[in-house]
Amino acid sequence: MKDSPAILLLDVETAPILASVWRLWDENVGLEQIKKDKHLLSFAAKWLGDKDVMYEDQSHARLIEDDKKLLKSIWKLLDEADIVIAHNGQAFDVPMIQARMVIQGMTPPSPFRHVDTLREAKRHFGFTSNKLEYLAGQMGCPKSAHKDFPGFELWKEVMLGNKKAWAEMKRYNIQDVKALEVVYLKLRPWIEGHPNVAIYTDLSNPACPKCGGNVQKRGTRITNFGKYQNYYCTNCGGWSRGRVLLNSPADRKRQLAN
Numbered sequence: 207m208k209d210s211p212a213i214l215l216l217d218v219e220t221a222p223i224l225a226s227v228w229r230l231w232d233e234n235v236g237l238e239q240i241k242k243d244k245h246l247l248s249f250a251a252k253w254l255g256d257k258d259v260m261y262e263d264q265s266h267a268r269l270i271e272d273d274k275k276l277l278k279s280i281w282k283l284l285d286e287a288d289i290v291i292a293h294n295g296q297a298f299d300v301p302m303i304q305a306r307m308v309i310q311g312m313t314p315p316s317p318f319r320h321v322d323t324l325r326e327a328k329r330h331f332g333f334t335s336n337k338l339e340y341l342a343g344q345m346g347c348p349k350s351a352h353k354d355f356p357g358f359e360l361w362k363e364v365m366l367g368n369k370k371a372w373a374e375m376k377r378y379n380i381q382d383v384k385a386l387e388v389v390y391l392k393l394r395p396w397i398e399g400h401p402n403v404a405i406y407t408d409l410s411n412p413a414c415p416k417c418g419g420n421v422q423k424r425g426t427r428i429t430n431f432g433k434y435q436n437y438y439c440t441n442c443g444g445w446s447r448g449r450v451l452l453n454s455p456a457d458r459k460r461q462l463a464n
Contacts, residue, residue, distance in 0.1 A: 210418060211288035211406045213254035214318075215390065216280075217382040218299050219247045219263075219375060221270070222361060246273040246306055247364060250379040251283055254291070254387065259380045265372040270365070274310045281307065285315035289401050291390050293338045293382075296322040319401040323389050330396050342385035345392045352378045395444035414439035415446050426452060430464060 224242040225235045247270075248263035262279050264270045280303055284290065292299045300320060307314070327336040334340065342348060352360045352374050360378070363371035394400065394416050404413035414421050419441025427436045427447040435448035451458070 209407060211401070211403050212286055213289045213291060213403075214251055214283055214287035215254060215291045215383050215386050216249065216251045216283070216295070216299065217292065217379060217386060218249045218280075218303060219361075219379055220302060221245050221247050221365060222358075242271065244302070245271050246276050246280075246303070247361075248375055248379050249276065249280055250383040251280075252383050252387065254390075259383055261376055261380055263372065263376065263379075265367075265369075273306060274312075277303070277307055277310055277312060281312060281315050284318060287318045288406070289319045289321060289403070291321050291323065291386065293386055293389070294322065294324040295320060296325055321390070321397065321400065323386065323393055326393050326397050327389075330393070330398075338382065338385055338389065341389045345388050347385045347388035391442075395439070395442045397444075400444075412437060412448070414442060414444055416444040417442040421446065432458065432461075 221242070221244055223235075223240060223244050225239045226241065227233045227235060227239065246264070248261065250259055250261045252259045260283070262276055264273060264276060267273075267275070284303075290300070304314070323338075323341075324336055327333055327341060333344070355363055355371050355374050360371055360374060364375050397416065400416045402415040403418045404415045407413055407418050412421050413419065414437070417439060419439045421437040421439050423435055424438040424445075425436045427434045432451040433453045434450070435452060437446045437448065438444075439446070453461075
């Protein structure tokens with residue numbers, strides 16, 4: 207058994223769909239209007255807790271639309287990962303990656319669990335904004351703003367092969383992953399249903415299912431079906447509960463369903 211799960215933080219940058227349109231607002235684009243489809247431009251990734259950030263892009267590709275080499279690198283990381291962390295990953299990053307893999311004739315990597323920090327931010331909190339830029343700034347890790355190529359200009363210049371734009375894309379992508387790690391670690395104690403990382407550790411003693419840290423008994427948790435031991439993690443500050451009912455079979459027989 208592994209000492210801990212392999213947790214991968216991942217962020218991808220993609221090329222836009224290029225299409226011919228007649229107006230700027232409320233436009234429905236047909237498939238026959240598409241000139242170039244979306245594809246991967248770059249990715250940045252790091253293993254949780256490691257200092258090094260991995261980065262690859264299409265800046266030296268013979269054909270920028272041919273992202274198979276990039277996808278093969280991502281495939282290897284996903285195949286090794288037990289848990290993948292991404293911001294808006296469930297709606298964008300992971301489906302986009304998987305779609306490109308299918309188009310490029312690739313088979314799926316081994317299964318992994320997925321934590322989407324955007325989804326968890328929306329689910330548990332009322333932040334002014336759920337964008338990674340805002341969350342990271344509030345949590346002490348400002349996100350890169352690609353000042354030399356503001357807004358869409360960065361993607362436009364990258365598609366034109368501008369070397370300075372590619373360098374800016376690299377800084378932007380790498381900083382996104384660093385910001386993602388900070389946001390994930392801040393949100394982790396609050397995430398209900400987080401993949402149970404304690405399964406990967408020695409279970410001779412109870413461990414935090416969110417981070418695998420040491421836990422202390424702290425009172426009981428009451429549900430509609432019974433009473434359970436409550437645990438507090440001294441590492442991440444998260445709460446969990448035992449799986450064994452504390453109330454006796456006789457007590458449970460007397461309890462009524464609501």
